[in-house]
Amino acid sequence: MSDRRVRRTKKVLKETFISLLQKKEIHRITVKEISDIADVNRSTFYNYYTDVYDMLDKLENEAIELLERVMKEYCTENDQDLISRAFFTELLRVIKENSSLFNLFFVDENGVKFAVKLQNLILTIPDYKVNYDKNVANYYVFSYIASGITGMIQCWLKNEMSAPISDVSEIMKQLMENNYDTCLQFRSRL
Incomplete structure (x- = not known):
């Protein structure tokens, strides 16, 4: 064939x-x-x-691979602006382009498993990965950030992507910057 x-x-x-x-x-x-x-x-x-569950698992992996490609393109270890608006814009564009696939993973019992995979993917952003392993505060703050981004994506999809990508990506960028600054403040206290 x-x-x-x-x-x-x-x-x-x-x-x-x-x-x-x-x-x-x-x-x-x-x-x-x-x-x-x-x-x-x-x-x-x-x-x-092999069966419908295998198909679901492969579709889930396909969705994560789409997001991994965006991360590899925008989030390199040499990149000084890992939380750029361009990154979030592209991430949301890919999700919108494949909305039927991503909606599938943010409903009912599928949502929890996929959200964990997505959060783990976010935690592999190079700058976060380097700092994530260094201290306890980073562990919690970065987990919080990853959960927040996942929740925003879920909310955006649930609302049928009615908010413009540019608005949502700007909110994500601002929240990431503010939370990252918080993490740096914690680092000096712990």
């Missing part, structure tokens, strides 16, 4: 699965149902996924 055909088949399976998850719980979705709606053989489904 050609790469183009594989991509198209996986795209149809993914879109079908996301559509079904918006209507019902995962334990009520069957491989047969996905295959029938996507108009592919069940064996084709099994070429890519």
Whole structure:
């Protein structure tokens, strides 16, 4: 099967699965149902996924990989402005472009697991990673920052991304700067 055909088949399976998850719980979705709606053989489904839970896990990893790419592009160890508005703008743009995928992970039981993965990803921003491991205050402040960003993204998606990306990215930038400054103040006290 050609790469183009594989991509198209996986795209149809993914879109079908996301559509079904918006209507019902995962334990009520069957491989047969996905295959029938996507108009592919069940064996084709099994070429890519072992079951619906494996498909969900792979979609979750795909979402995290999209965000990792943004971080790698904007957050390097040599970058002096790791919390730039451009970084948050691009992060939100990617989320909006793939909103059906990201909405999937910020609902019900999927949200908790994905939020933890996203928070852990945020904690790998190079400057935060370096300082995160150095003292107790940093550990708590950086965890707070990561939870806050995750919560803002969740809220933005829940409100159907009605606030402009430029506004939300500016809020994120300001909150990150203010909390990072707080962390520096704690460092001198502990």
